[in-house]
Amino acid sequence: MADLKGKSIGRKSIRATLKPRELMTDTPDIAGAWTAQVLTLLPQAFPGILGESLMGRALQDGLWQLQTYDLRQYGVGKHRNVDDTPAGGGAGMVLRPDVLEAAITDARRAARGNMPMFYLSPRGIPFHQAMAQNLARADGVTLLCGRFEGVDERVLQHFGIQEVSLGDFVMTGGEIAAQAMIDATVRLLPGVLGNDDSAVEESFSDGLLEHPQFTKPASWQGHDIPDVLLSGNHARIAEWRSDQSRKITADRRPDLWDAYQRRKSD
Numbered sequence: 001m002a003d004l005k006g007k008s009i010g011r012k013s014i015r016a017t018l019k020p021r022e023l024m025t026d027t028p029d030i031a032g033a034w035t036a037q038v039l040t041l042l043p044q045a046f047p048g049i050l051g052e053s054l055m056g057r058a059l060q061d062g063l064w065q066l067q068t069y070d071l072r073q074y075g076v077g078k079h080r081n082v083d084d085t086p087a088g089g090g091a092g093m094v095l096r097p098d099v100l101e102a103a104i105t106d107a108r109r110a111a112r113g114n115m116p117m118f119y120l121s122p123r124g125i126p127f128h129q130a131m132a133q134n135l136a137r138a139d140g141v142t143l144l145c146g147r148f149e150g151v152d153e154r155v156l157q158h159f160g161i162q163e164v165s166l167g168d169f170v171m172t173g174g175e176i177a178a179q180a181m182i183d184a185t186v187r188l189l190p191g192v193l194g195n196d197d198s199a200v201e202e203s204f205s206d207g208l209l210e211h212p213q214f215t216k217p218a219s220w221q222g223h224d225i226p227d228v229l230l231s232g233n234h235a236r237i238a239e240w241r242s243d244q245s246r247k248i249t250a251d252r253r254p255d256l257w258d259a260y261q262r263r264k265s266d
Helices: 053-060 097-110 129-136 153-159 175-186 234-252 254-265
Strands: 006-010 013-017 034-040 064-070 117-126 140-145 162-165
Touching: 034 097, 034 175, 053 064, 053 175, 064 097, 097 140, 097 153, 117 175, 129 175, 140 175, 234 254
Parallel strands: 034 064, 034 140, 117 140, 117 162
Antiparallel strands: 006 013, 006 064
16 A cells, blocks of 8 residues: 555545645545545545544534544654654653654645644643634634654644643543544534524533533423423523523533633623
8 A cells, every 4th residue: 555644534535645735536525625634554444433423414514524544654764754763761651742743734725724733642731612713713723643662752843733631631642632633613603503593502601510401201200300391481591591501511611600600800
C-alpha cells in the first residue's frame, strides 16, 4: 500500500491521499464547510462515533468535514519512528518535534480561514460549552492527539498551540477527547440537530445545568410526571424548568452556581 499521509471525510466520501485536503471525488474540500483536522497515530479511529446518527448524517451531507493526518506516515527512517526517550530520563516515550512539525505544516497548509489549534492534554485549560460555541463560529479546528508521554514541549511553543483538557484525569491518548470536542462543537452548527432550539435549552447554555426531562408513559413504576408538565400552561412550565435548573445547579455544581450569581449581580 502506498504511503498515505491523510484522510478527508465528508459528503459521502472518504479518501486516503498524499493531499489530505482533497476528497475521494475529484471535488476539492467542501467550500465553507466547518472542518475538523485531527493529527493522530490512530487515524483508523475516525470518524468513529462521529460517523453515526445525526453527526454522521451531517458529515455525509457536507455540513462539516473531517481530515485526519496519520503521524506515522511522517515518521523518521525505515521504521518511521515517531517518538524517542524523554530528555533527562524517565519512563515512556515522547513524540518527536520534527515528526510533528511535518504533520502540522501539512495540516496548516490545508487549513482555511479561522481554525485554531489545540493539543489534547490533561494539563490544559478545561473545555467547556462556551469554547464549543466559539469554535462553532470559527471555520474549523485543528486537534493534535498525543500518545505515550505526550509531545515535545518545543512544538507547543513554536506553533503557539493551546492545550485543552476534558477533565482532571489521564487517558492513553487524545483521540477520544478529540472526538468529544468535535461532537460538542459540530452539534451547534446550523442544521446538524434538525431543531436548533435543542442546543439552546440544555445544560451550560445559560450557565446552568439542564432541568429534568420526562416522556410517556405519564406513570411508570409508581413515579409520575410532574403535574405542571402536563398542564399545558407554558408559562408555568417555563417557570418550573427554570426553578429546577437553578436548584440542580446549586446542589450539584456550586462553582457554576456562584459564577451564575456573580453574572446576574453585575
